Amino acid sequence: MTWAQPASIAVYVHWPFCAKKCPYCDFAVTVRREIDEAATIKALKRDLDRHAKLYPRPPGVHSIYFGGGTPSLMQPASVAALIDHIDRLFGCLTGCEITLEANPTDTETNKLKAFRSTGVNRLSLGIQSLDDTELLVLGRNHNAQQARDALDSAAMHFDNFSMDLMYALPRQKTHKWTERVHSMLAWHPTHVSLYQLTIEPGTVFDKALQRGVLTSFDNDKAADLYEQTASTLEELGYPAYEVSNHARVGFESRHNLSYWRYEDYVGVGPGAHGRVTIDGRKHATENPRLLSDWEQHERVVAKPLTAKDADEEAFLMSMRTREGAIVGGHLVLNQDRLAFLKKQKMLEPIANSFRPTREGWLRLDTITGMLLT
Numbered sequence: 219m220t221w222a223q224p225a226s227i228a229v230y231v232h233w234p235f236c237a238k239k240c241p242y243c244d245f246a247v248t249v250r251r252e253i254d255e256a257a258t259i260k261a262l263k264r265d266l267d268r269h270a271k272l273y274p275r276p277p278g279v280h281s282i283y284f285g286g287g288t289p290s291l292m293q294p295a296s297v298a299a300l301i302d303h304i305d306r307l308f309g310c311l312t313g314c315e316i317t318l319e320a321n322p323t324d325t326e327t328n329k330l331k332a333f334r335s336t337g338v339n340r341l342s343l344g345i346q347s348l349d350d351t352e353l354l355v356l357g358r359n360h361n362a363q364q365a366r367d368a369l370d371s372a373a374m375h376f377d378n379f380s381m382d383l384m385y386a387l388p389r390q391k392t393h394k395w396t397e398r399v400h401s402m403l404a405w406h407p408t409h410v411s412l413y414q415l416t417i418e419p420g421t422v423f424d425k426a427l428q429r430g431v432l433t434s435f436d437n438d439k440a441a442d443l444y445e446q447t448a449s450t451l452e453e454l455g456y457p458a459y460e461v462s463n464h465a466r467v468g469f470e471s472r473h474n475l476s477y478w479r480y481e482d483y484v485g486v487g488p489g490a491h492g493r494v495t496i497d498g499r500k501h502a503t504e505n506p507r508l509l510s511d512w513e514q515h516e517r518v519v520a521k522p523l524t525a526k527d528a529d530e531e532a533f534l535m536s537m538r539t540r541e542g543a544i545v546g547g548h549l550v551l552n553q554d555r556l557a558f559l560k561k562q563k564m565l566e567p568i569a570n571s572f573r574p575t576r577e578g579w580l581r582l583d584t585i586t587g588m589l590l591t
Contacts, residue, residue: 220498221528226280226311227494228476229304231262232487233289234509237323241357241422242415246489246507247287259296261513263303265486265505268518270307272494272503277482279308281315281473284338287487290320294329298336315472317342317380322360322368330371340471341372341379342411348402352387356415357422369405378469380409385447386440387415388432395443399450408469412447412462414440441580448576461538461579478539480532488512493531494520500528524548530590537586538579542571555588 235258236247270276282304284297301316310316317340318333320326330341343365347353350362360368372379383402385395403410417423417434426432448458456464460478463471476483480500485492489507493500501520506512523531529546536544545551556572559565564578564585578585 221495221500222498223275223495224277224482226278227308228281228283228473228481228483229266229279229308230473230483230485230487230490230492231282231284231289231300232485232490233284233286233292234258234488234512235291236286236288237291237321238357238359241426242418244418244421245287246509248488248509253291255293255296259299262300262486265512265515266300266303266307266484268516269484269486269492269494269503272484272496272501272518272520276308278311279304279314280311281476282310282317283473284316284318286319288321288326289318290326290329290333294332294336297333297338301337315340317471317473319344320368320372321358322365324364324367327364327368327371330368331375334375339376339378341376342409343368343372343379343381343407345369345381345402346384347387348398352390355388356384369407372407373405378408380411380465380471381405381407382411382413383447384413384415385443386435388435390435392439392443395446396450399447400454403454403456409463409465409471410451410456412444412451412464414444414462444580445576457540458576458579459540461574461582475539478535479541480528480535480544496520496522499523499525500531533590534586537574537582540573542568542573545571551589552591555591559585559588 234248235253236249239249316338318338319342321344345365348362348365417427451464458464459470482494483492488509491504500523502523503518503520506515525548529549532544533549563575565572566575
């Protein structure tokens with residue numbers, strides 16, 4: 219398909235620093251005690267300048283997402299400066315969603331009110347668990363009481379905040395799991411991101427698994443927990459709008475929907491990538507992953523995607539959502555398998571398309587692989 223020039227885009231800003239790297243993390247992060255914050259902000263602004271030049275006419279911005287890393291380690295003034303720079307380059311549309319990821323340590327919780335005053339209007343809290351033993355296993359930098367304090371502060375200063383919930387942890391106790399989900403919703407977040415712990419290659423957890431020190435969670439039990447948690451969240455007014463994301467109606471993440479709808483997004487910072495439309499064609503951008511390489515990086519390389527590759531990417535991203543599959547003109551699906559998967563209730567028809575059922579989401583990689591073969 220030919221892609222229209224976007225009226226608006228999303229902007230992702232990657233803050234590359236963490237106070238501590240979690241043992242399951244494979245993101246582009248750097249652990250440093252001392253950070254030259256001013257120099258990093260200048261580098262991020264230069265990166266934004268380079269990306270803005272990809273568009274003949276800068277589109278407006280409907281969402282900004284500060285991720286990482288741990289962007290809540292930034293000073294609020296730095297966040298404000300970056301928002302202002304994005305606004306001057308592209309123009310932030312009325313109601314622009316501006317999200318900041320935050321960790322629940324004392325230092326970062328004390329800055330939440332100040333972050334709200336910068337224009338950040340949505341918070342994403344990396345709670346993961348309210349159990350001290352589980353937080354210790356995950357190597358998190360906060361304890362359960364700090365998580366509760368952060369939720370108190372988020373509820374006080376933000377009308378729109380999300381919380382991360384992680385399951386299928388090593389040695390996780392699954393009894394009374396539904397009660398624990400209920401307790402985490404006592405702060406009435408507007409959004410919940412549900413993540414199964416995955417052991418990524420090269421991480422500390424991966425090395426521990428190879429040495430036999432760590433035991434992975436049983437896949438069948440993980441699937442049961444997913445079903446149990448998704449059902450509980452839906453019953454409590456948080457329907458799933460994507461395979462791992464639940465929200466109150468009207469509080470779905472506009473930024474994340476940009477990815478899943480295959481809309482244009484600009485990614486700045488080490489390891490950040492993007493998808494931009496140039497002359498009716500999708501292009502991929504990707505920054506150097508190493509901090510030192512990114513700091514010396516001077517230009518954006520926008521690699522054009524073939525029509526087939528772009529249509530396949532759009533299909534794969536859209537299959538994660540309740541909105542249904544995007545089926546472009548260059549996409550060839552196995553129609554016999556499509557009919558079979560509908561009969562098996564792994565997929566369900568919707569207007570002009572189809573989407574996975576919850577059972578289908580549990581087997582999403584297998585299903586998409588079958589359809590694209």
